[in-house]
Amino acid sequence: MTATVPAPAAPDLATLQRRAAQRAAERAGGHDRLRGHIVCDGLVRIFKTDGVEVVALQGLDLVIDRGELVAIVGASGSGKSTLLNILSGLDAPTAGIARVAEYDLLAMSARRRLSYRRRMAGFVWQQTGRNLLPYLTALENVELPMRLAGRRSRRGRRERARELLDLVGVGHCADRRPAQLSGGEQQRCAVAVAVANDPEVLFADEPTGELDEATGAEVFAALRQINAELGVTVVVVTHDHAVATQVRRTVAIRDGRTASEVRRTARIGADGSTELVSEEYAVLDRAGRMQLPESFVDALALRDRVRLTLEPDHVEVRPGDRADAERSDA
Numbered sequence: 393m394t395a396t397v398p399a400p401a402a403p404d405l406a407t408l409q410r411r412a413a414q415r416a417a418e419r420a421g422g423h424d425r426l427r428g429h430i431v432c433d434g435l436v437r438i439f440k441t442d443g444v445e446v447v448a449l450q451g452l453d454l455v456i457d458r459g460e461l462v463a464i465v466g467a468s469g470s471g472k473s474t475l476l477n478i479l480s481g482l483d484a485p486t487a488g489i490a491r492v493a494e495y496d497l498l499a500m501s502a503r504r505r506l507s508y509r510r511r512m513a514g515f516v517w518q519q520t521g522r523n524l525l526p527y528l529t530a531l532e533n534v535e536l537p538m539r540l541a542g543r544r545s546r547r548g549r550r551e552r553a554r555e556l557l558d559l560v561g562v563g564h565c566a567d568r569r570p571a572q573l574s575g576g577e578q579q580r581c582a583v584a585v586a587v588a589n590d591p592e593v594l595f596a597d598e599p600t601g602e603l604d605e606a607t608g609a610e611v612f613a614a615l616r617q618i619n620a621e622l623g624v625t626v627v628v629v630t631h632d633h634a635v636a637t638q639v640r641r642t643v644a645i646r647d648g649r650t651a652s653e654v655r656r657t658a659r660i661g662a663d664g665s666t667e668l669v670s671e672e673y674a675v676l677d678r679a680g681r682m683q684l685p686e687s688f689v690d691a692l693a694l695r696d697r698v699r700l701t702l703e704p705d706h707v708e709v710r711p712g713d714r715a716d717a718e719r720s721d722a
């Protein structure tokens with residue numbers, strides 16, 4: 393007799409992701425347009441203050457497909473907010489390519505920028521006060537962007553707002569004001585507000601930064617739901633590495649560059665149960681550069697130069713001969 397293994401949460405994630413890709417493909421009018429919804433290539437952002445230059449992004453490469461849900465993680469100062477500000481059209485890059493669908497973020501007129509921010513992108517910020525108006529109910533908050541864009545009839549707006557609140561699991565909060573909602577409920581409402589005008593991409597900046605782990609997971613569930621049901625491409629920026637368990641693809645930024653990626657895939661075990669396997673990849677840029685994970689560098693005390701050996705199917709990296717190095721330096 394075989395015991396029934398209770399289905400873990402894992403296949404859910406895989407199913408949701410498949411559905412998201414399918415919806416996004418439908419929206420895009422075919423499978424061939426699936427690739428490269430968001431493309432950053434050699435993205436550079438230099439800030440100049442009092443004659444001092446800070447290179448916040450130094451040739452960042454990132455491709456996100458239509459319908460993906462991606463978390464971008466990195467330590468404080470790694471360039472996450474700079475990247476998000478560029479992608480959301482609030483800031484312009486110094487050089488490189490930054491494109492979202494047909495919008496070139498490097499060369500946008502003020503008018504096109506406005507259209508991008510109104511039609512193409514939705515936003516959820518860490519501070520709930522920036523997402524919701526305190527004197528409107530949750531329902532009115534979701535209706536507002538539609539009203540401002542002159543979309544739908546009054547009744548249509550109300551129906552859509554209810555649908556969206558239900559979708560993110562806060563339908564029961566429709567008539568409450570933000571102050572009468574918990575932090576997690578506020579952020580889920582914020583997700584509904586952000587997608588009210590049907591954007592193609594949703595950017596969330598530390599949406600769970602002020603929440604405990606369990607409440608944060610609920611907000612992630614809302615983002616996954618939106619991603620799956622509406623086919624919206626979702627990019628979540630966070631410094632919380634634990635989010636890797638909430639999404640299938642996590643991109644790590646270090647010193648203004650994409651350093652590594654973790655991808656989670658569902659595998660069926662011999663006993664028929666599903667397990668999620670995480671695999672870490674280093675990101676190789678077009679110039680062939682990659683960053684070794686800090687833990688690898690520390691473990692072997694790698695420094696200055698390393699020895700590379702090409703094997704038939706892999707490359708070996710070994711500590712360089714320090715004596716040699718010192719002699720040639722002399």
Ligand SMILES: Nc1ncnc2c1ncn2[C@@H]1O[C@H](COP(=O)(O)OP(=O)(O)OP(=O)(O)O)[C@@H](O)[C@H]1O
Nearest residue numbers: 439441446448467468469470471472473474475631
């Ligand atoms: N407006 C600015 N003027 C000058 N330097 C800036 C500006 N904005 C960001 N920087 C610098 O650029 C680098 C990247 O900052 P950024 O805010 O993008 O990092 P972050 O990963 O989002 O950090 P955090 O998680 O703390 O928000 C930092 O060295 C920061 O000091």
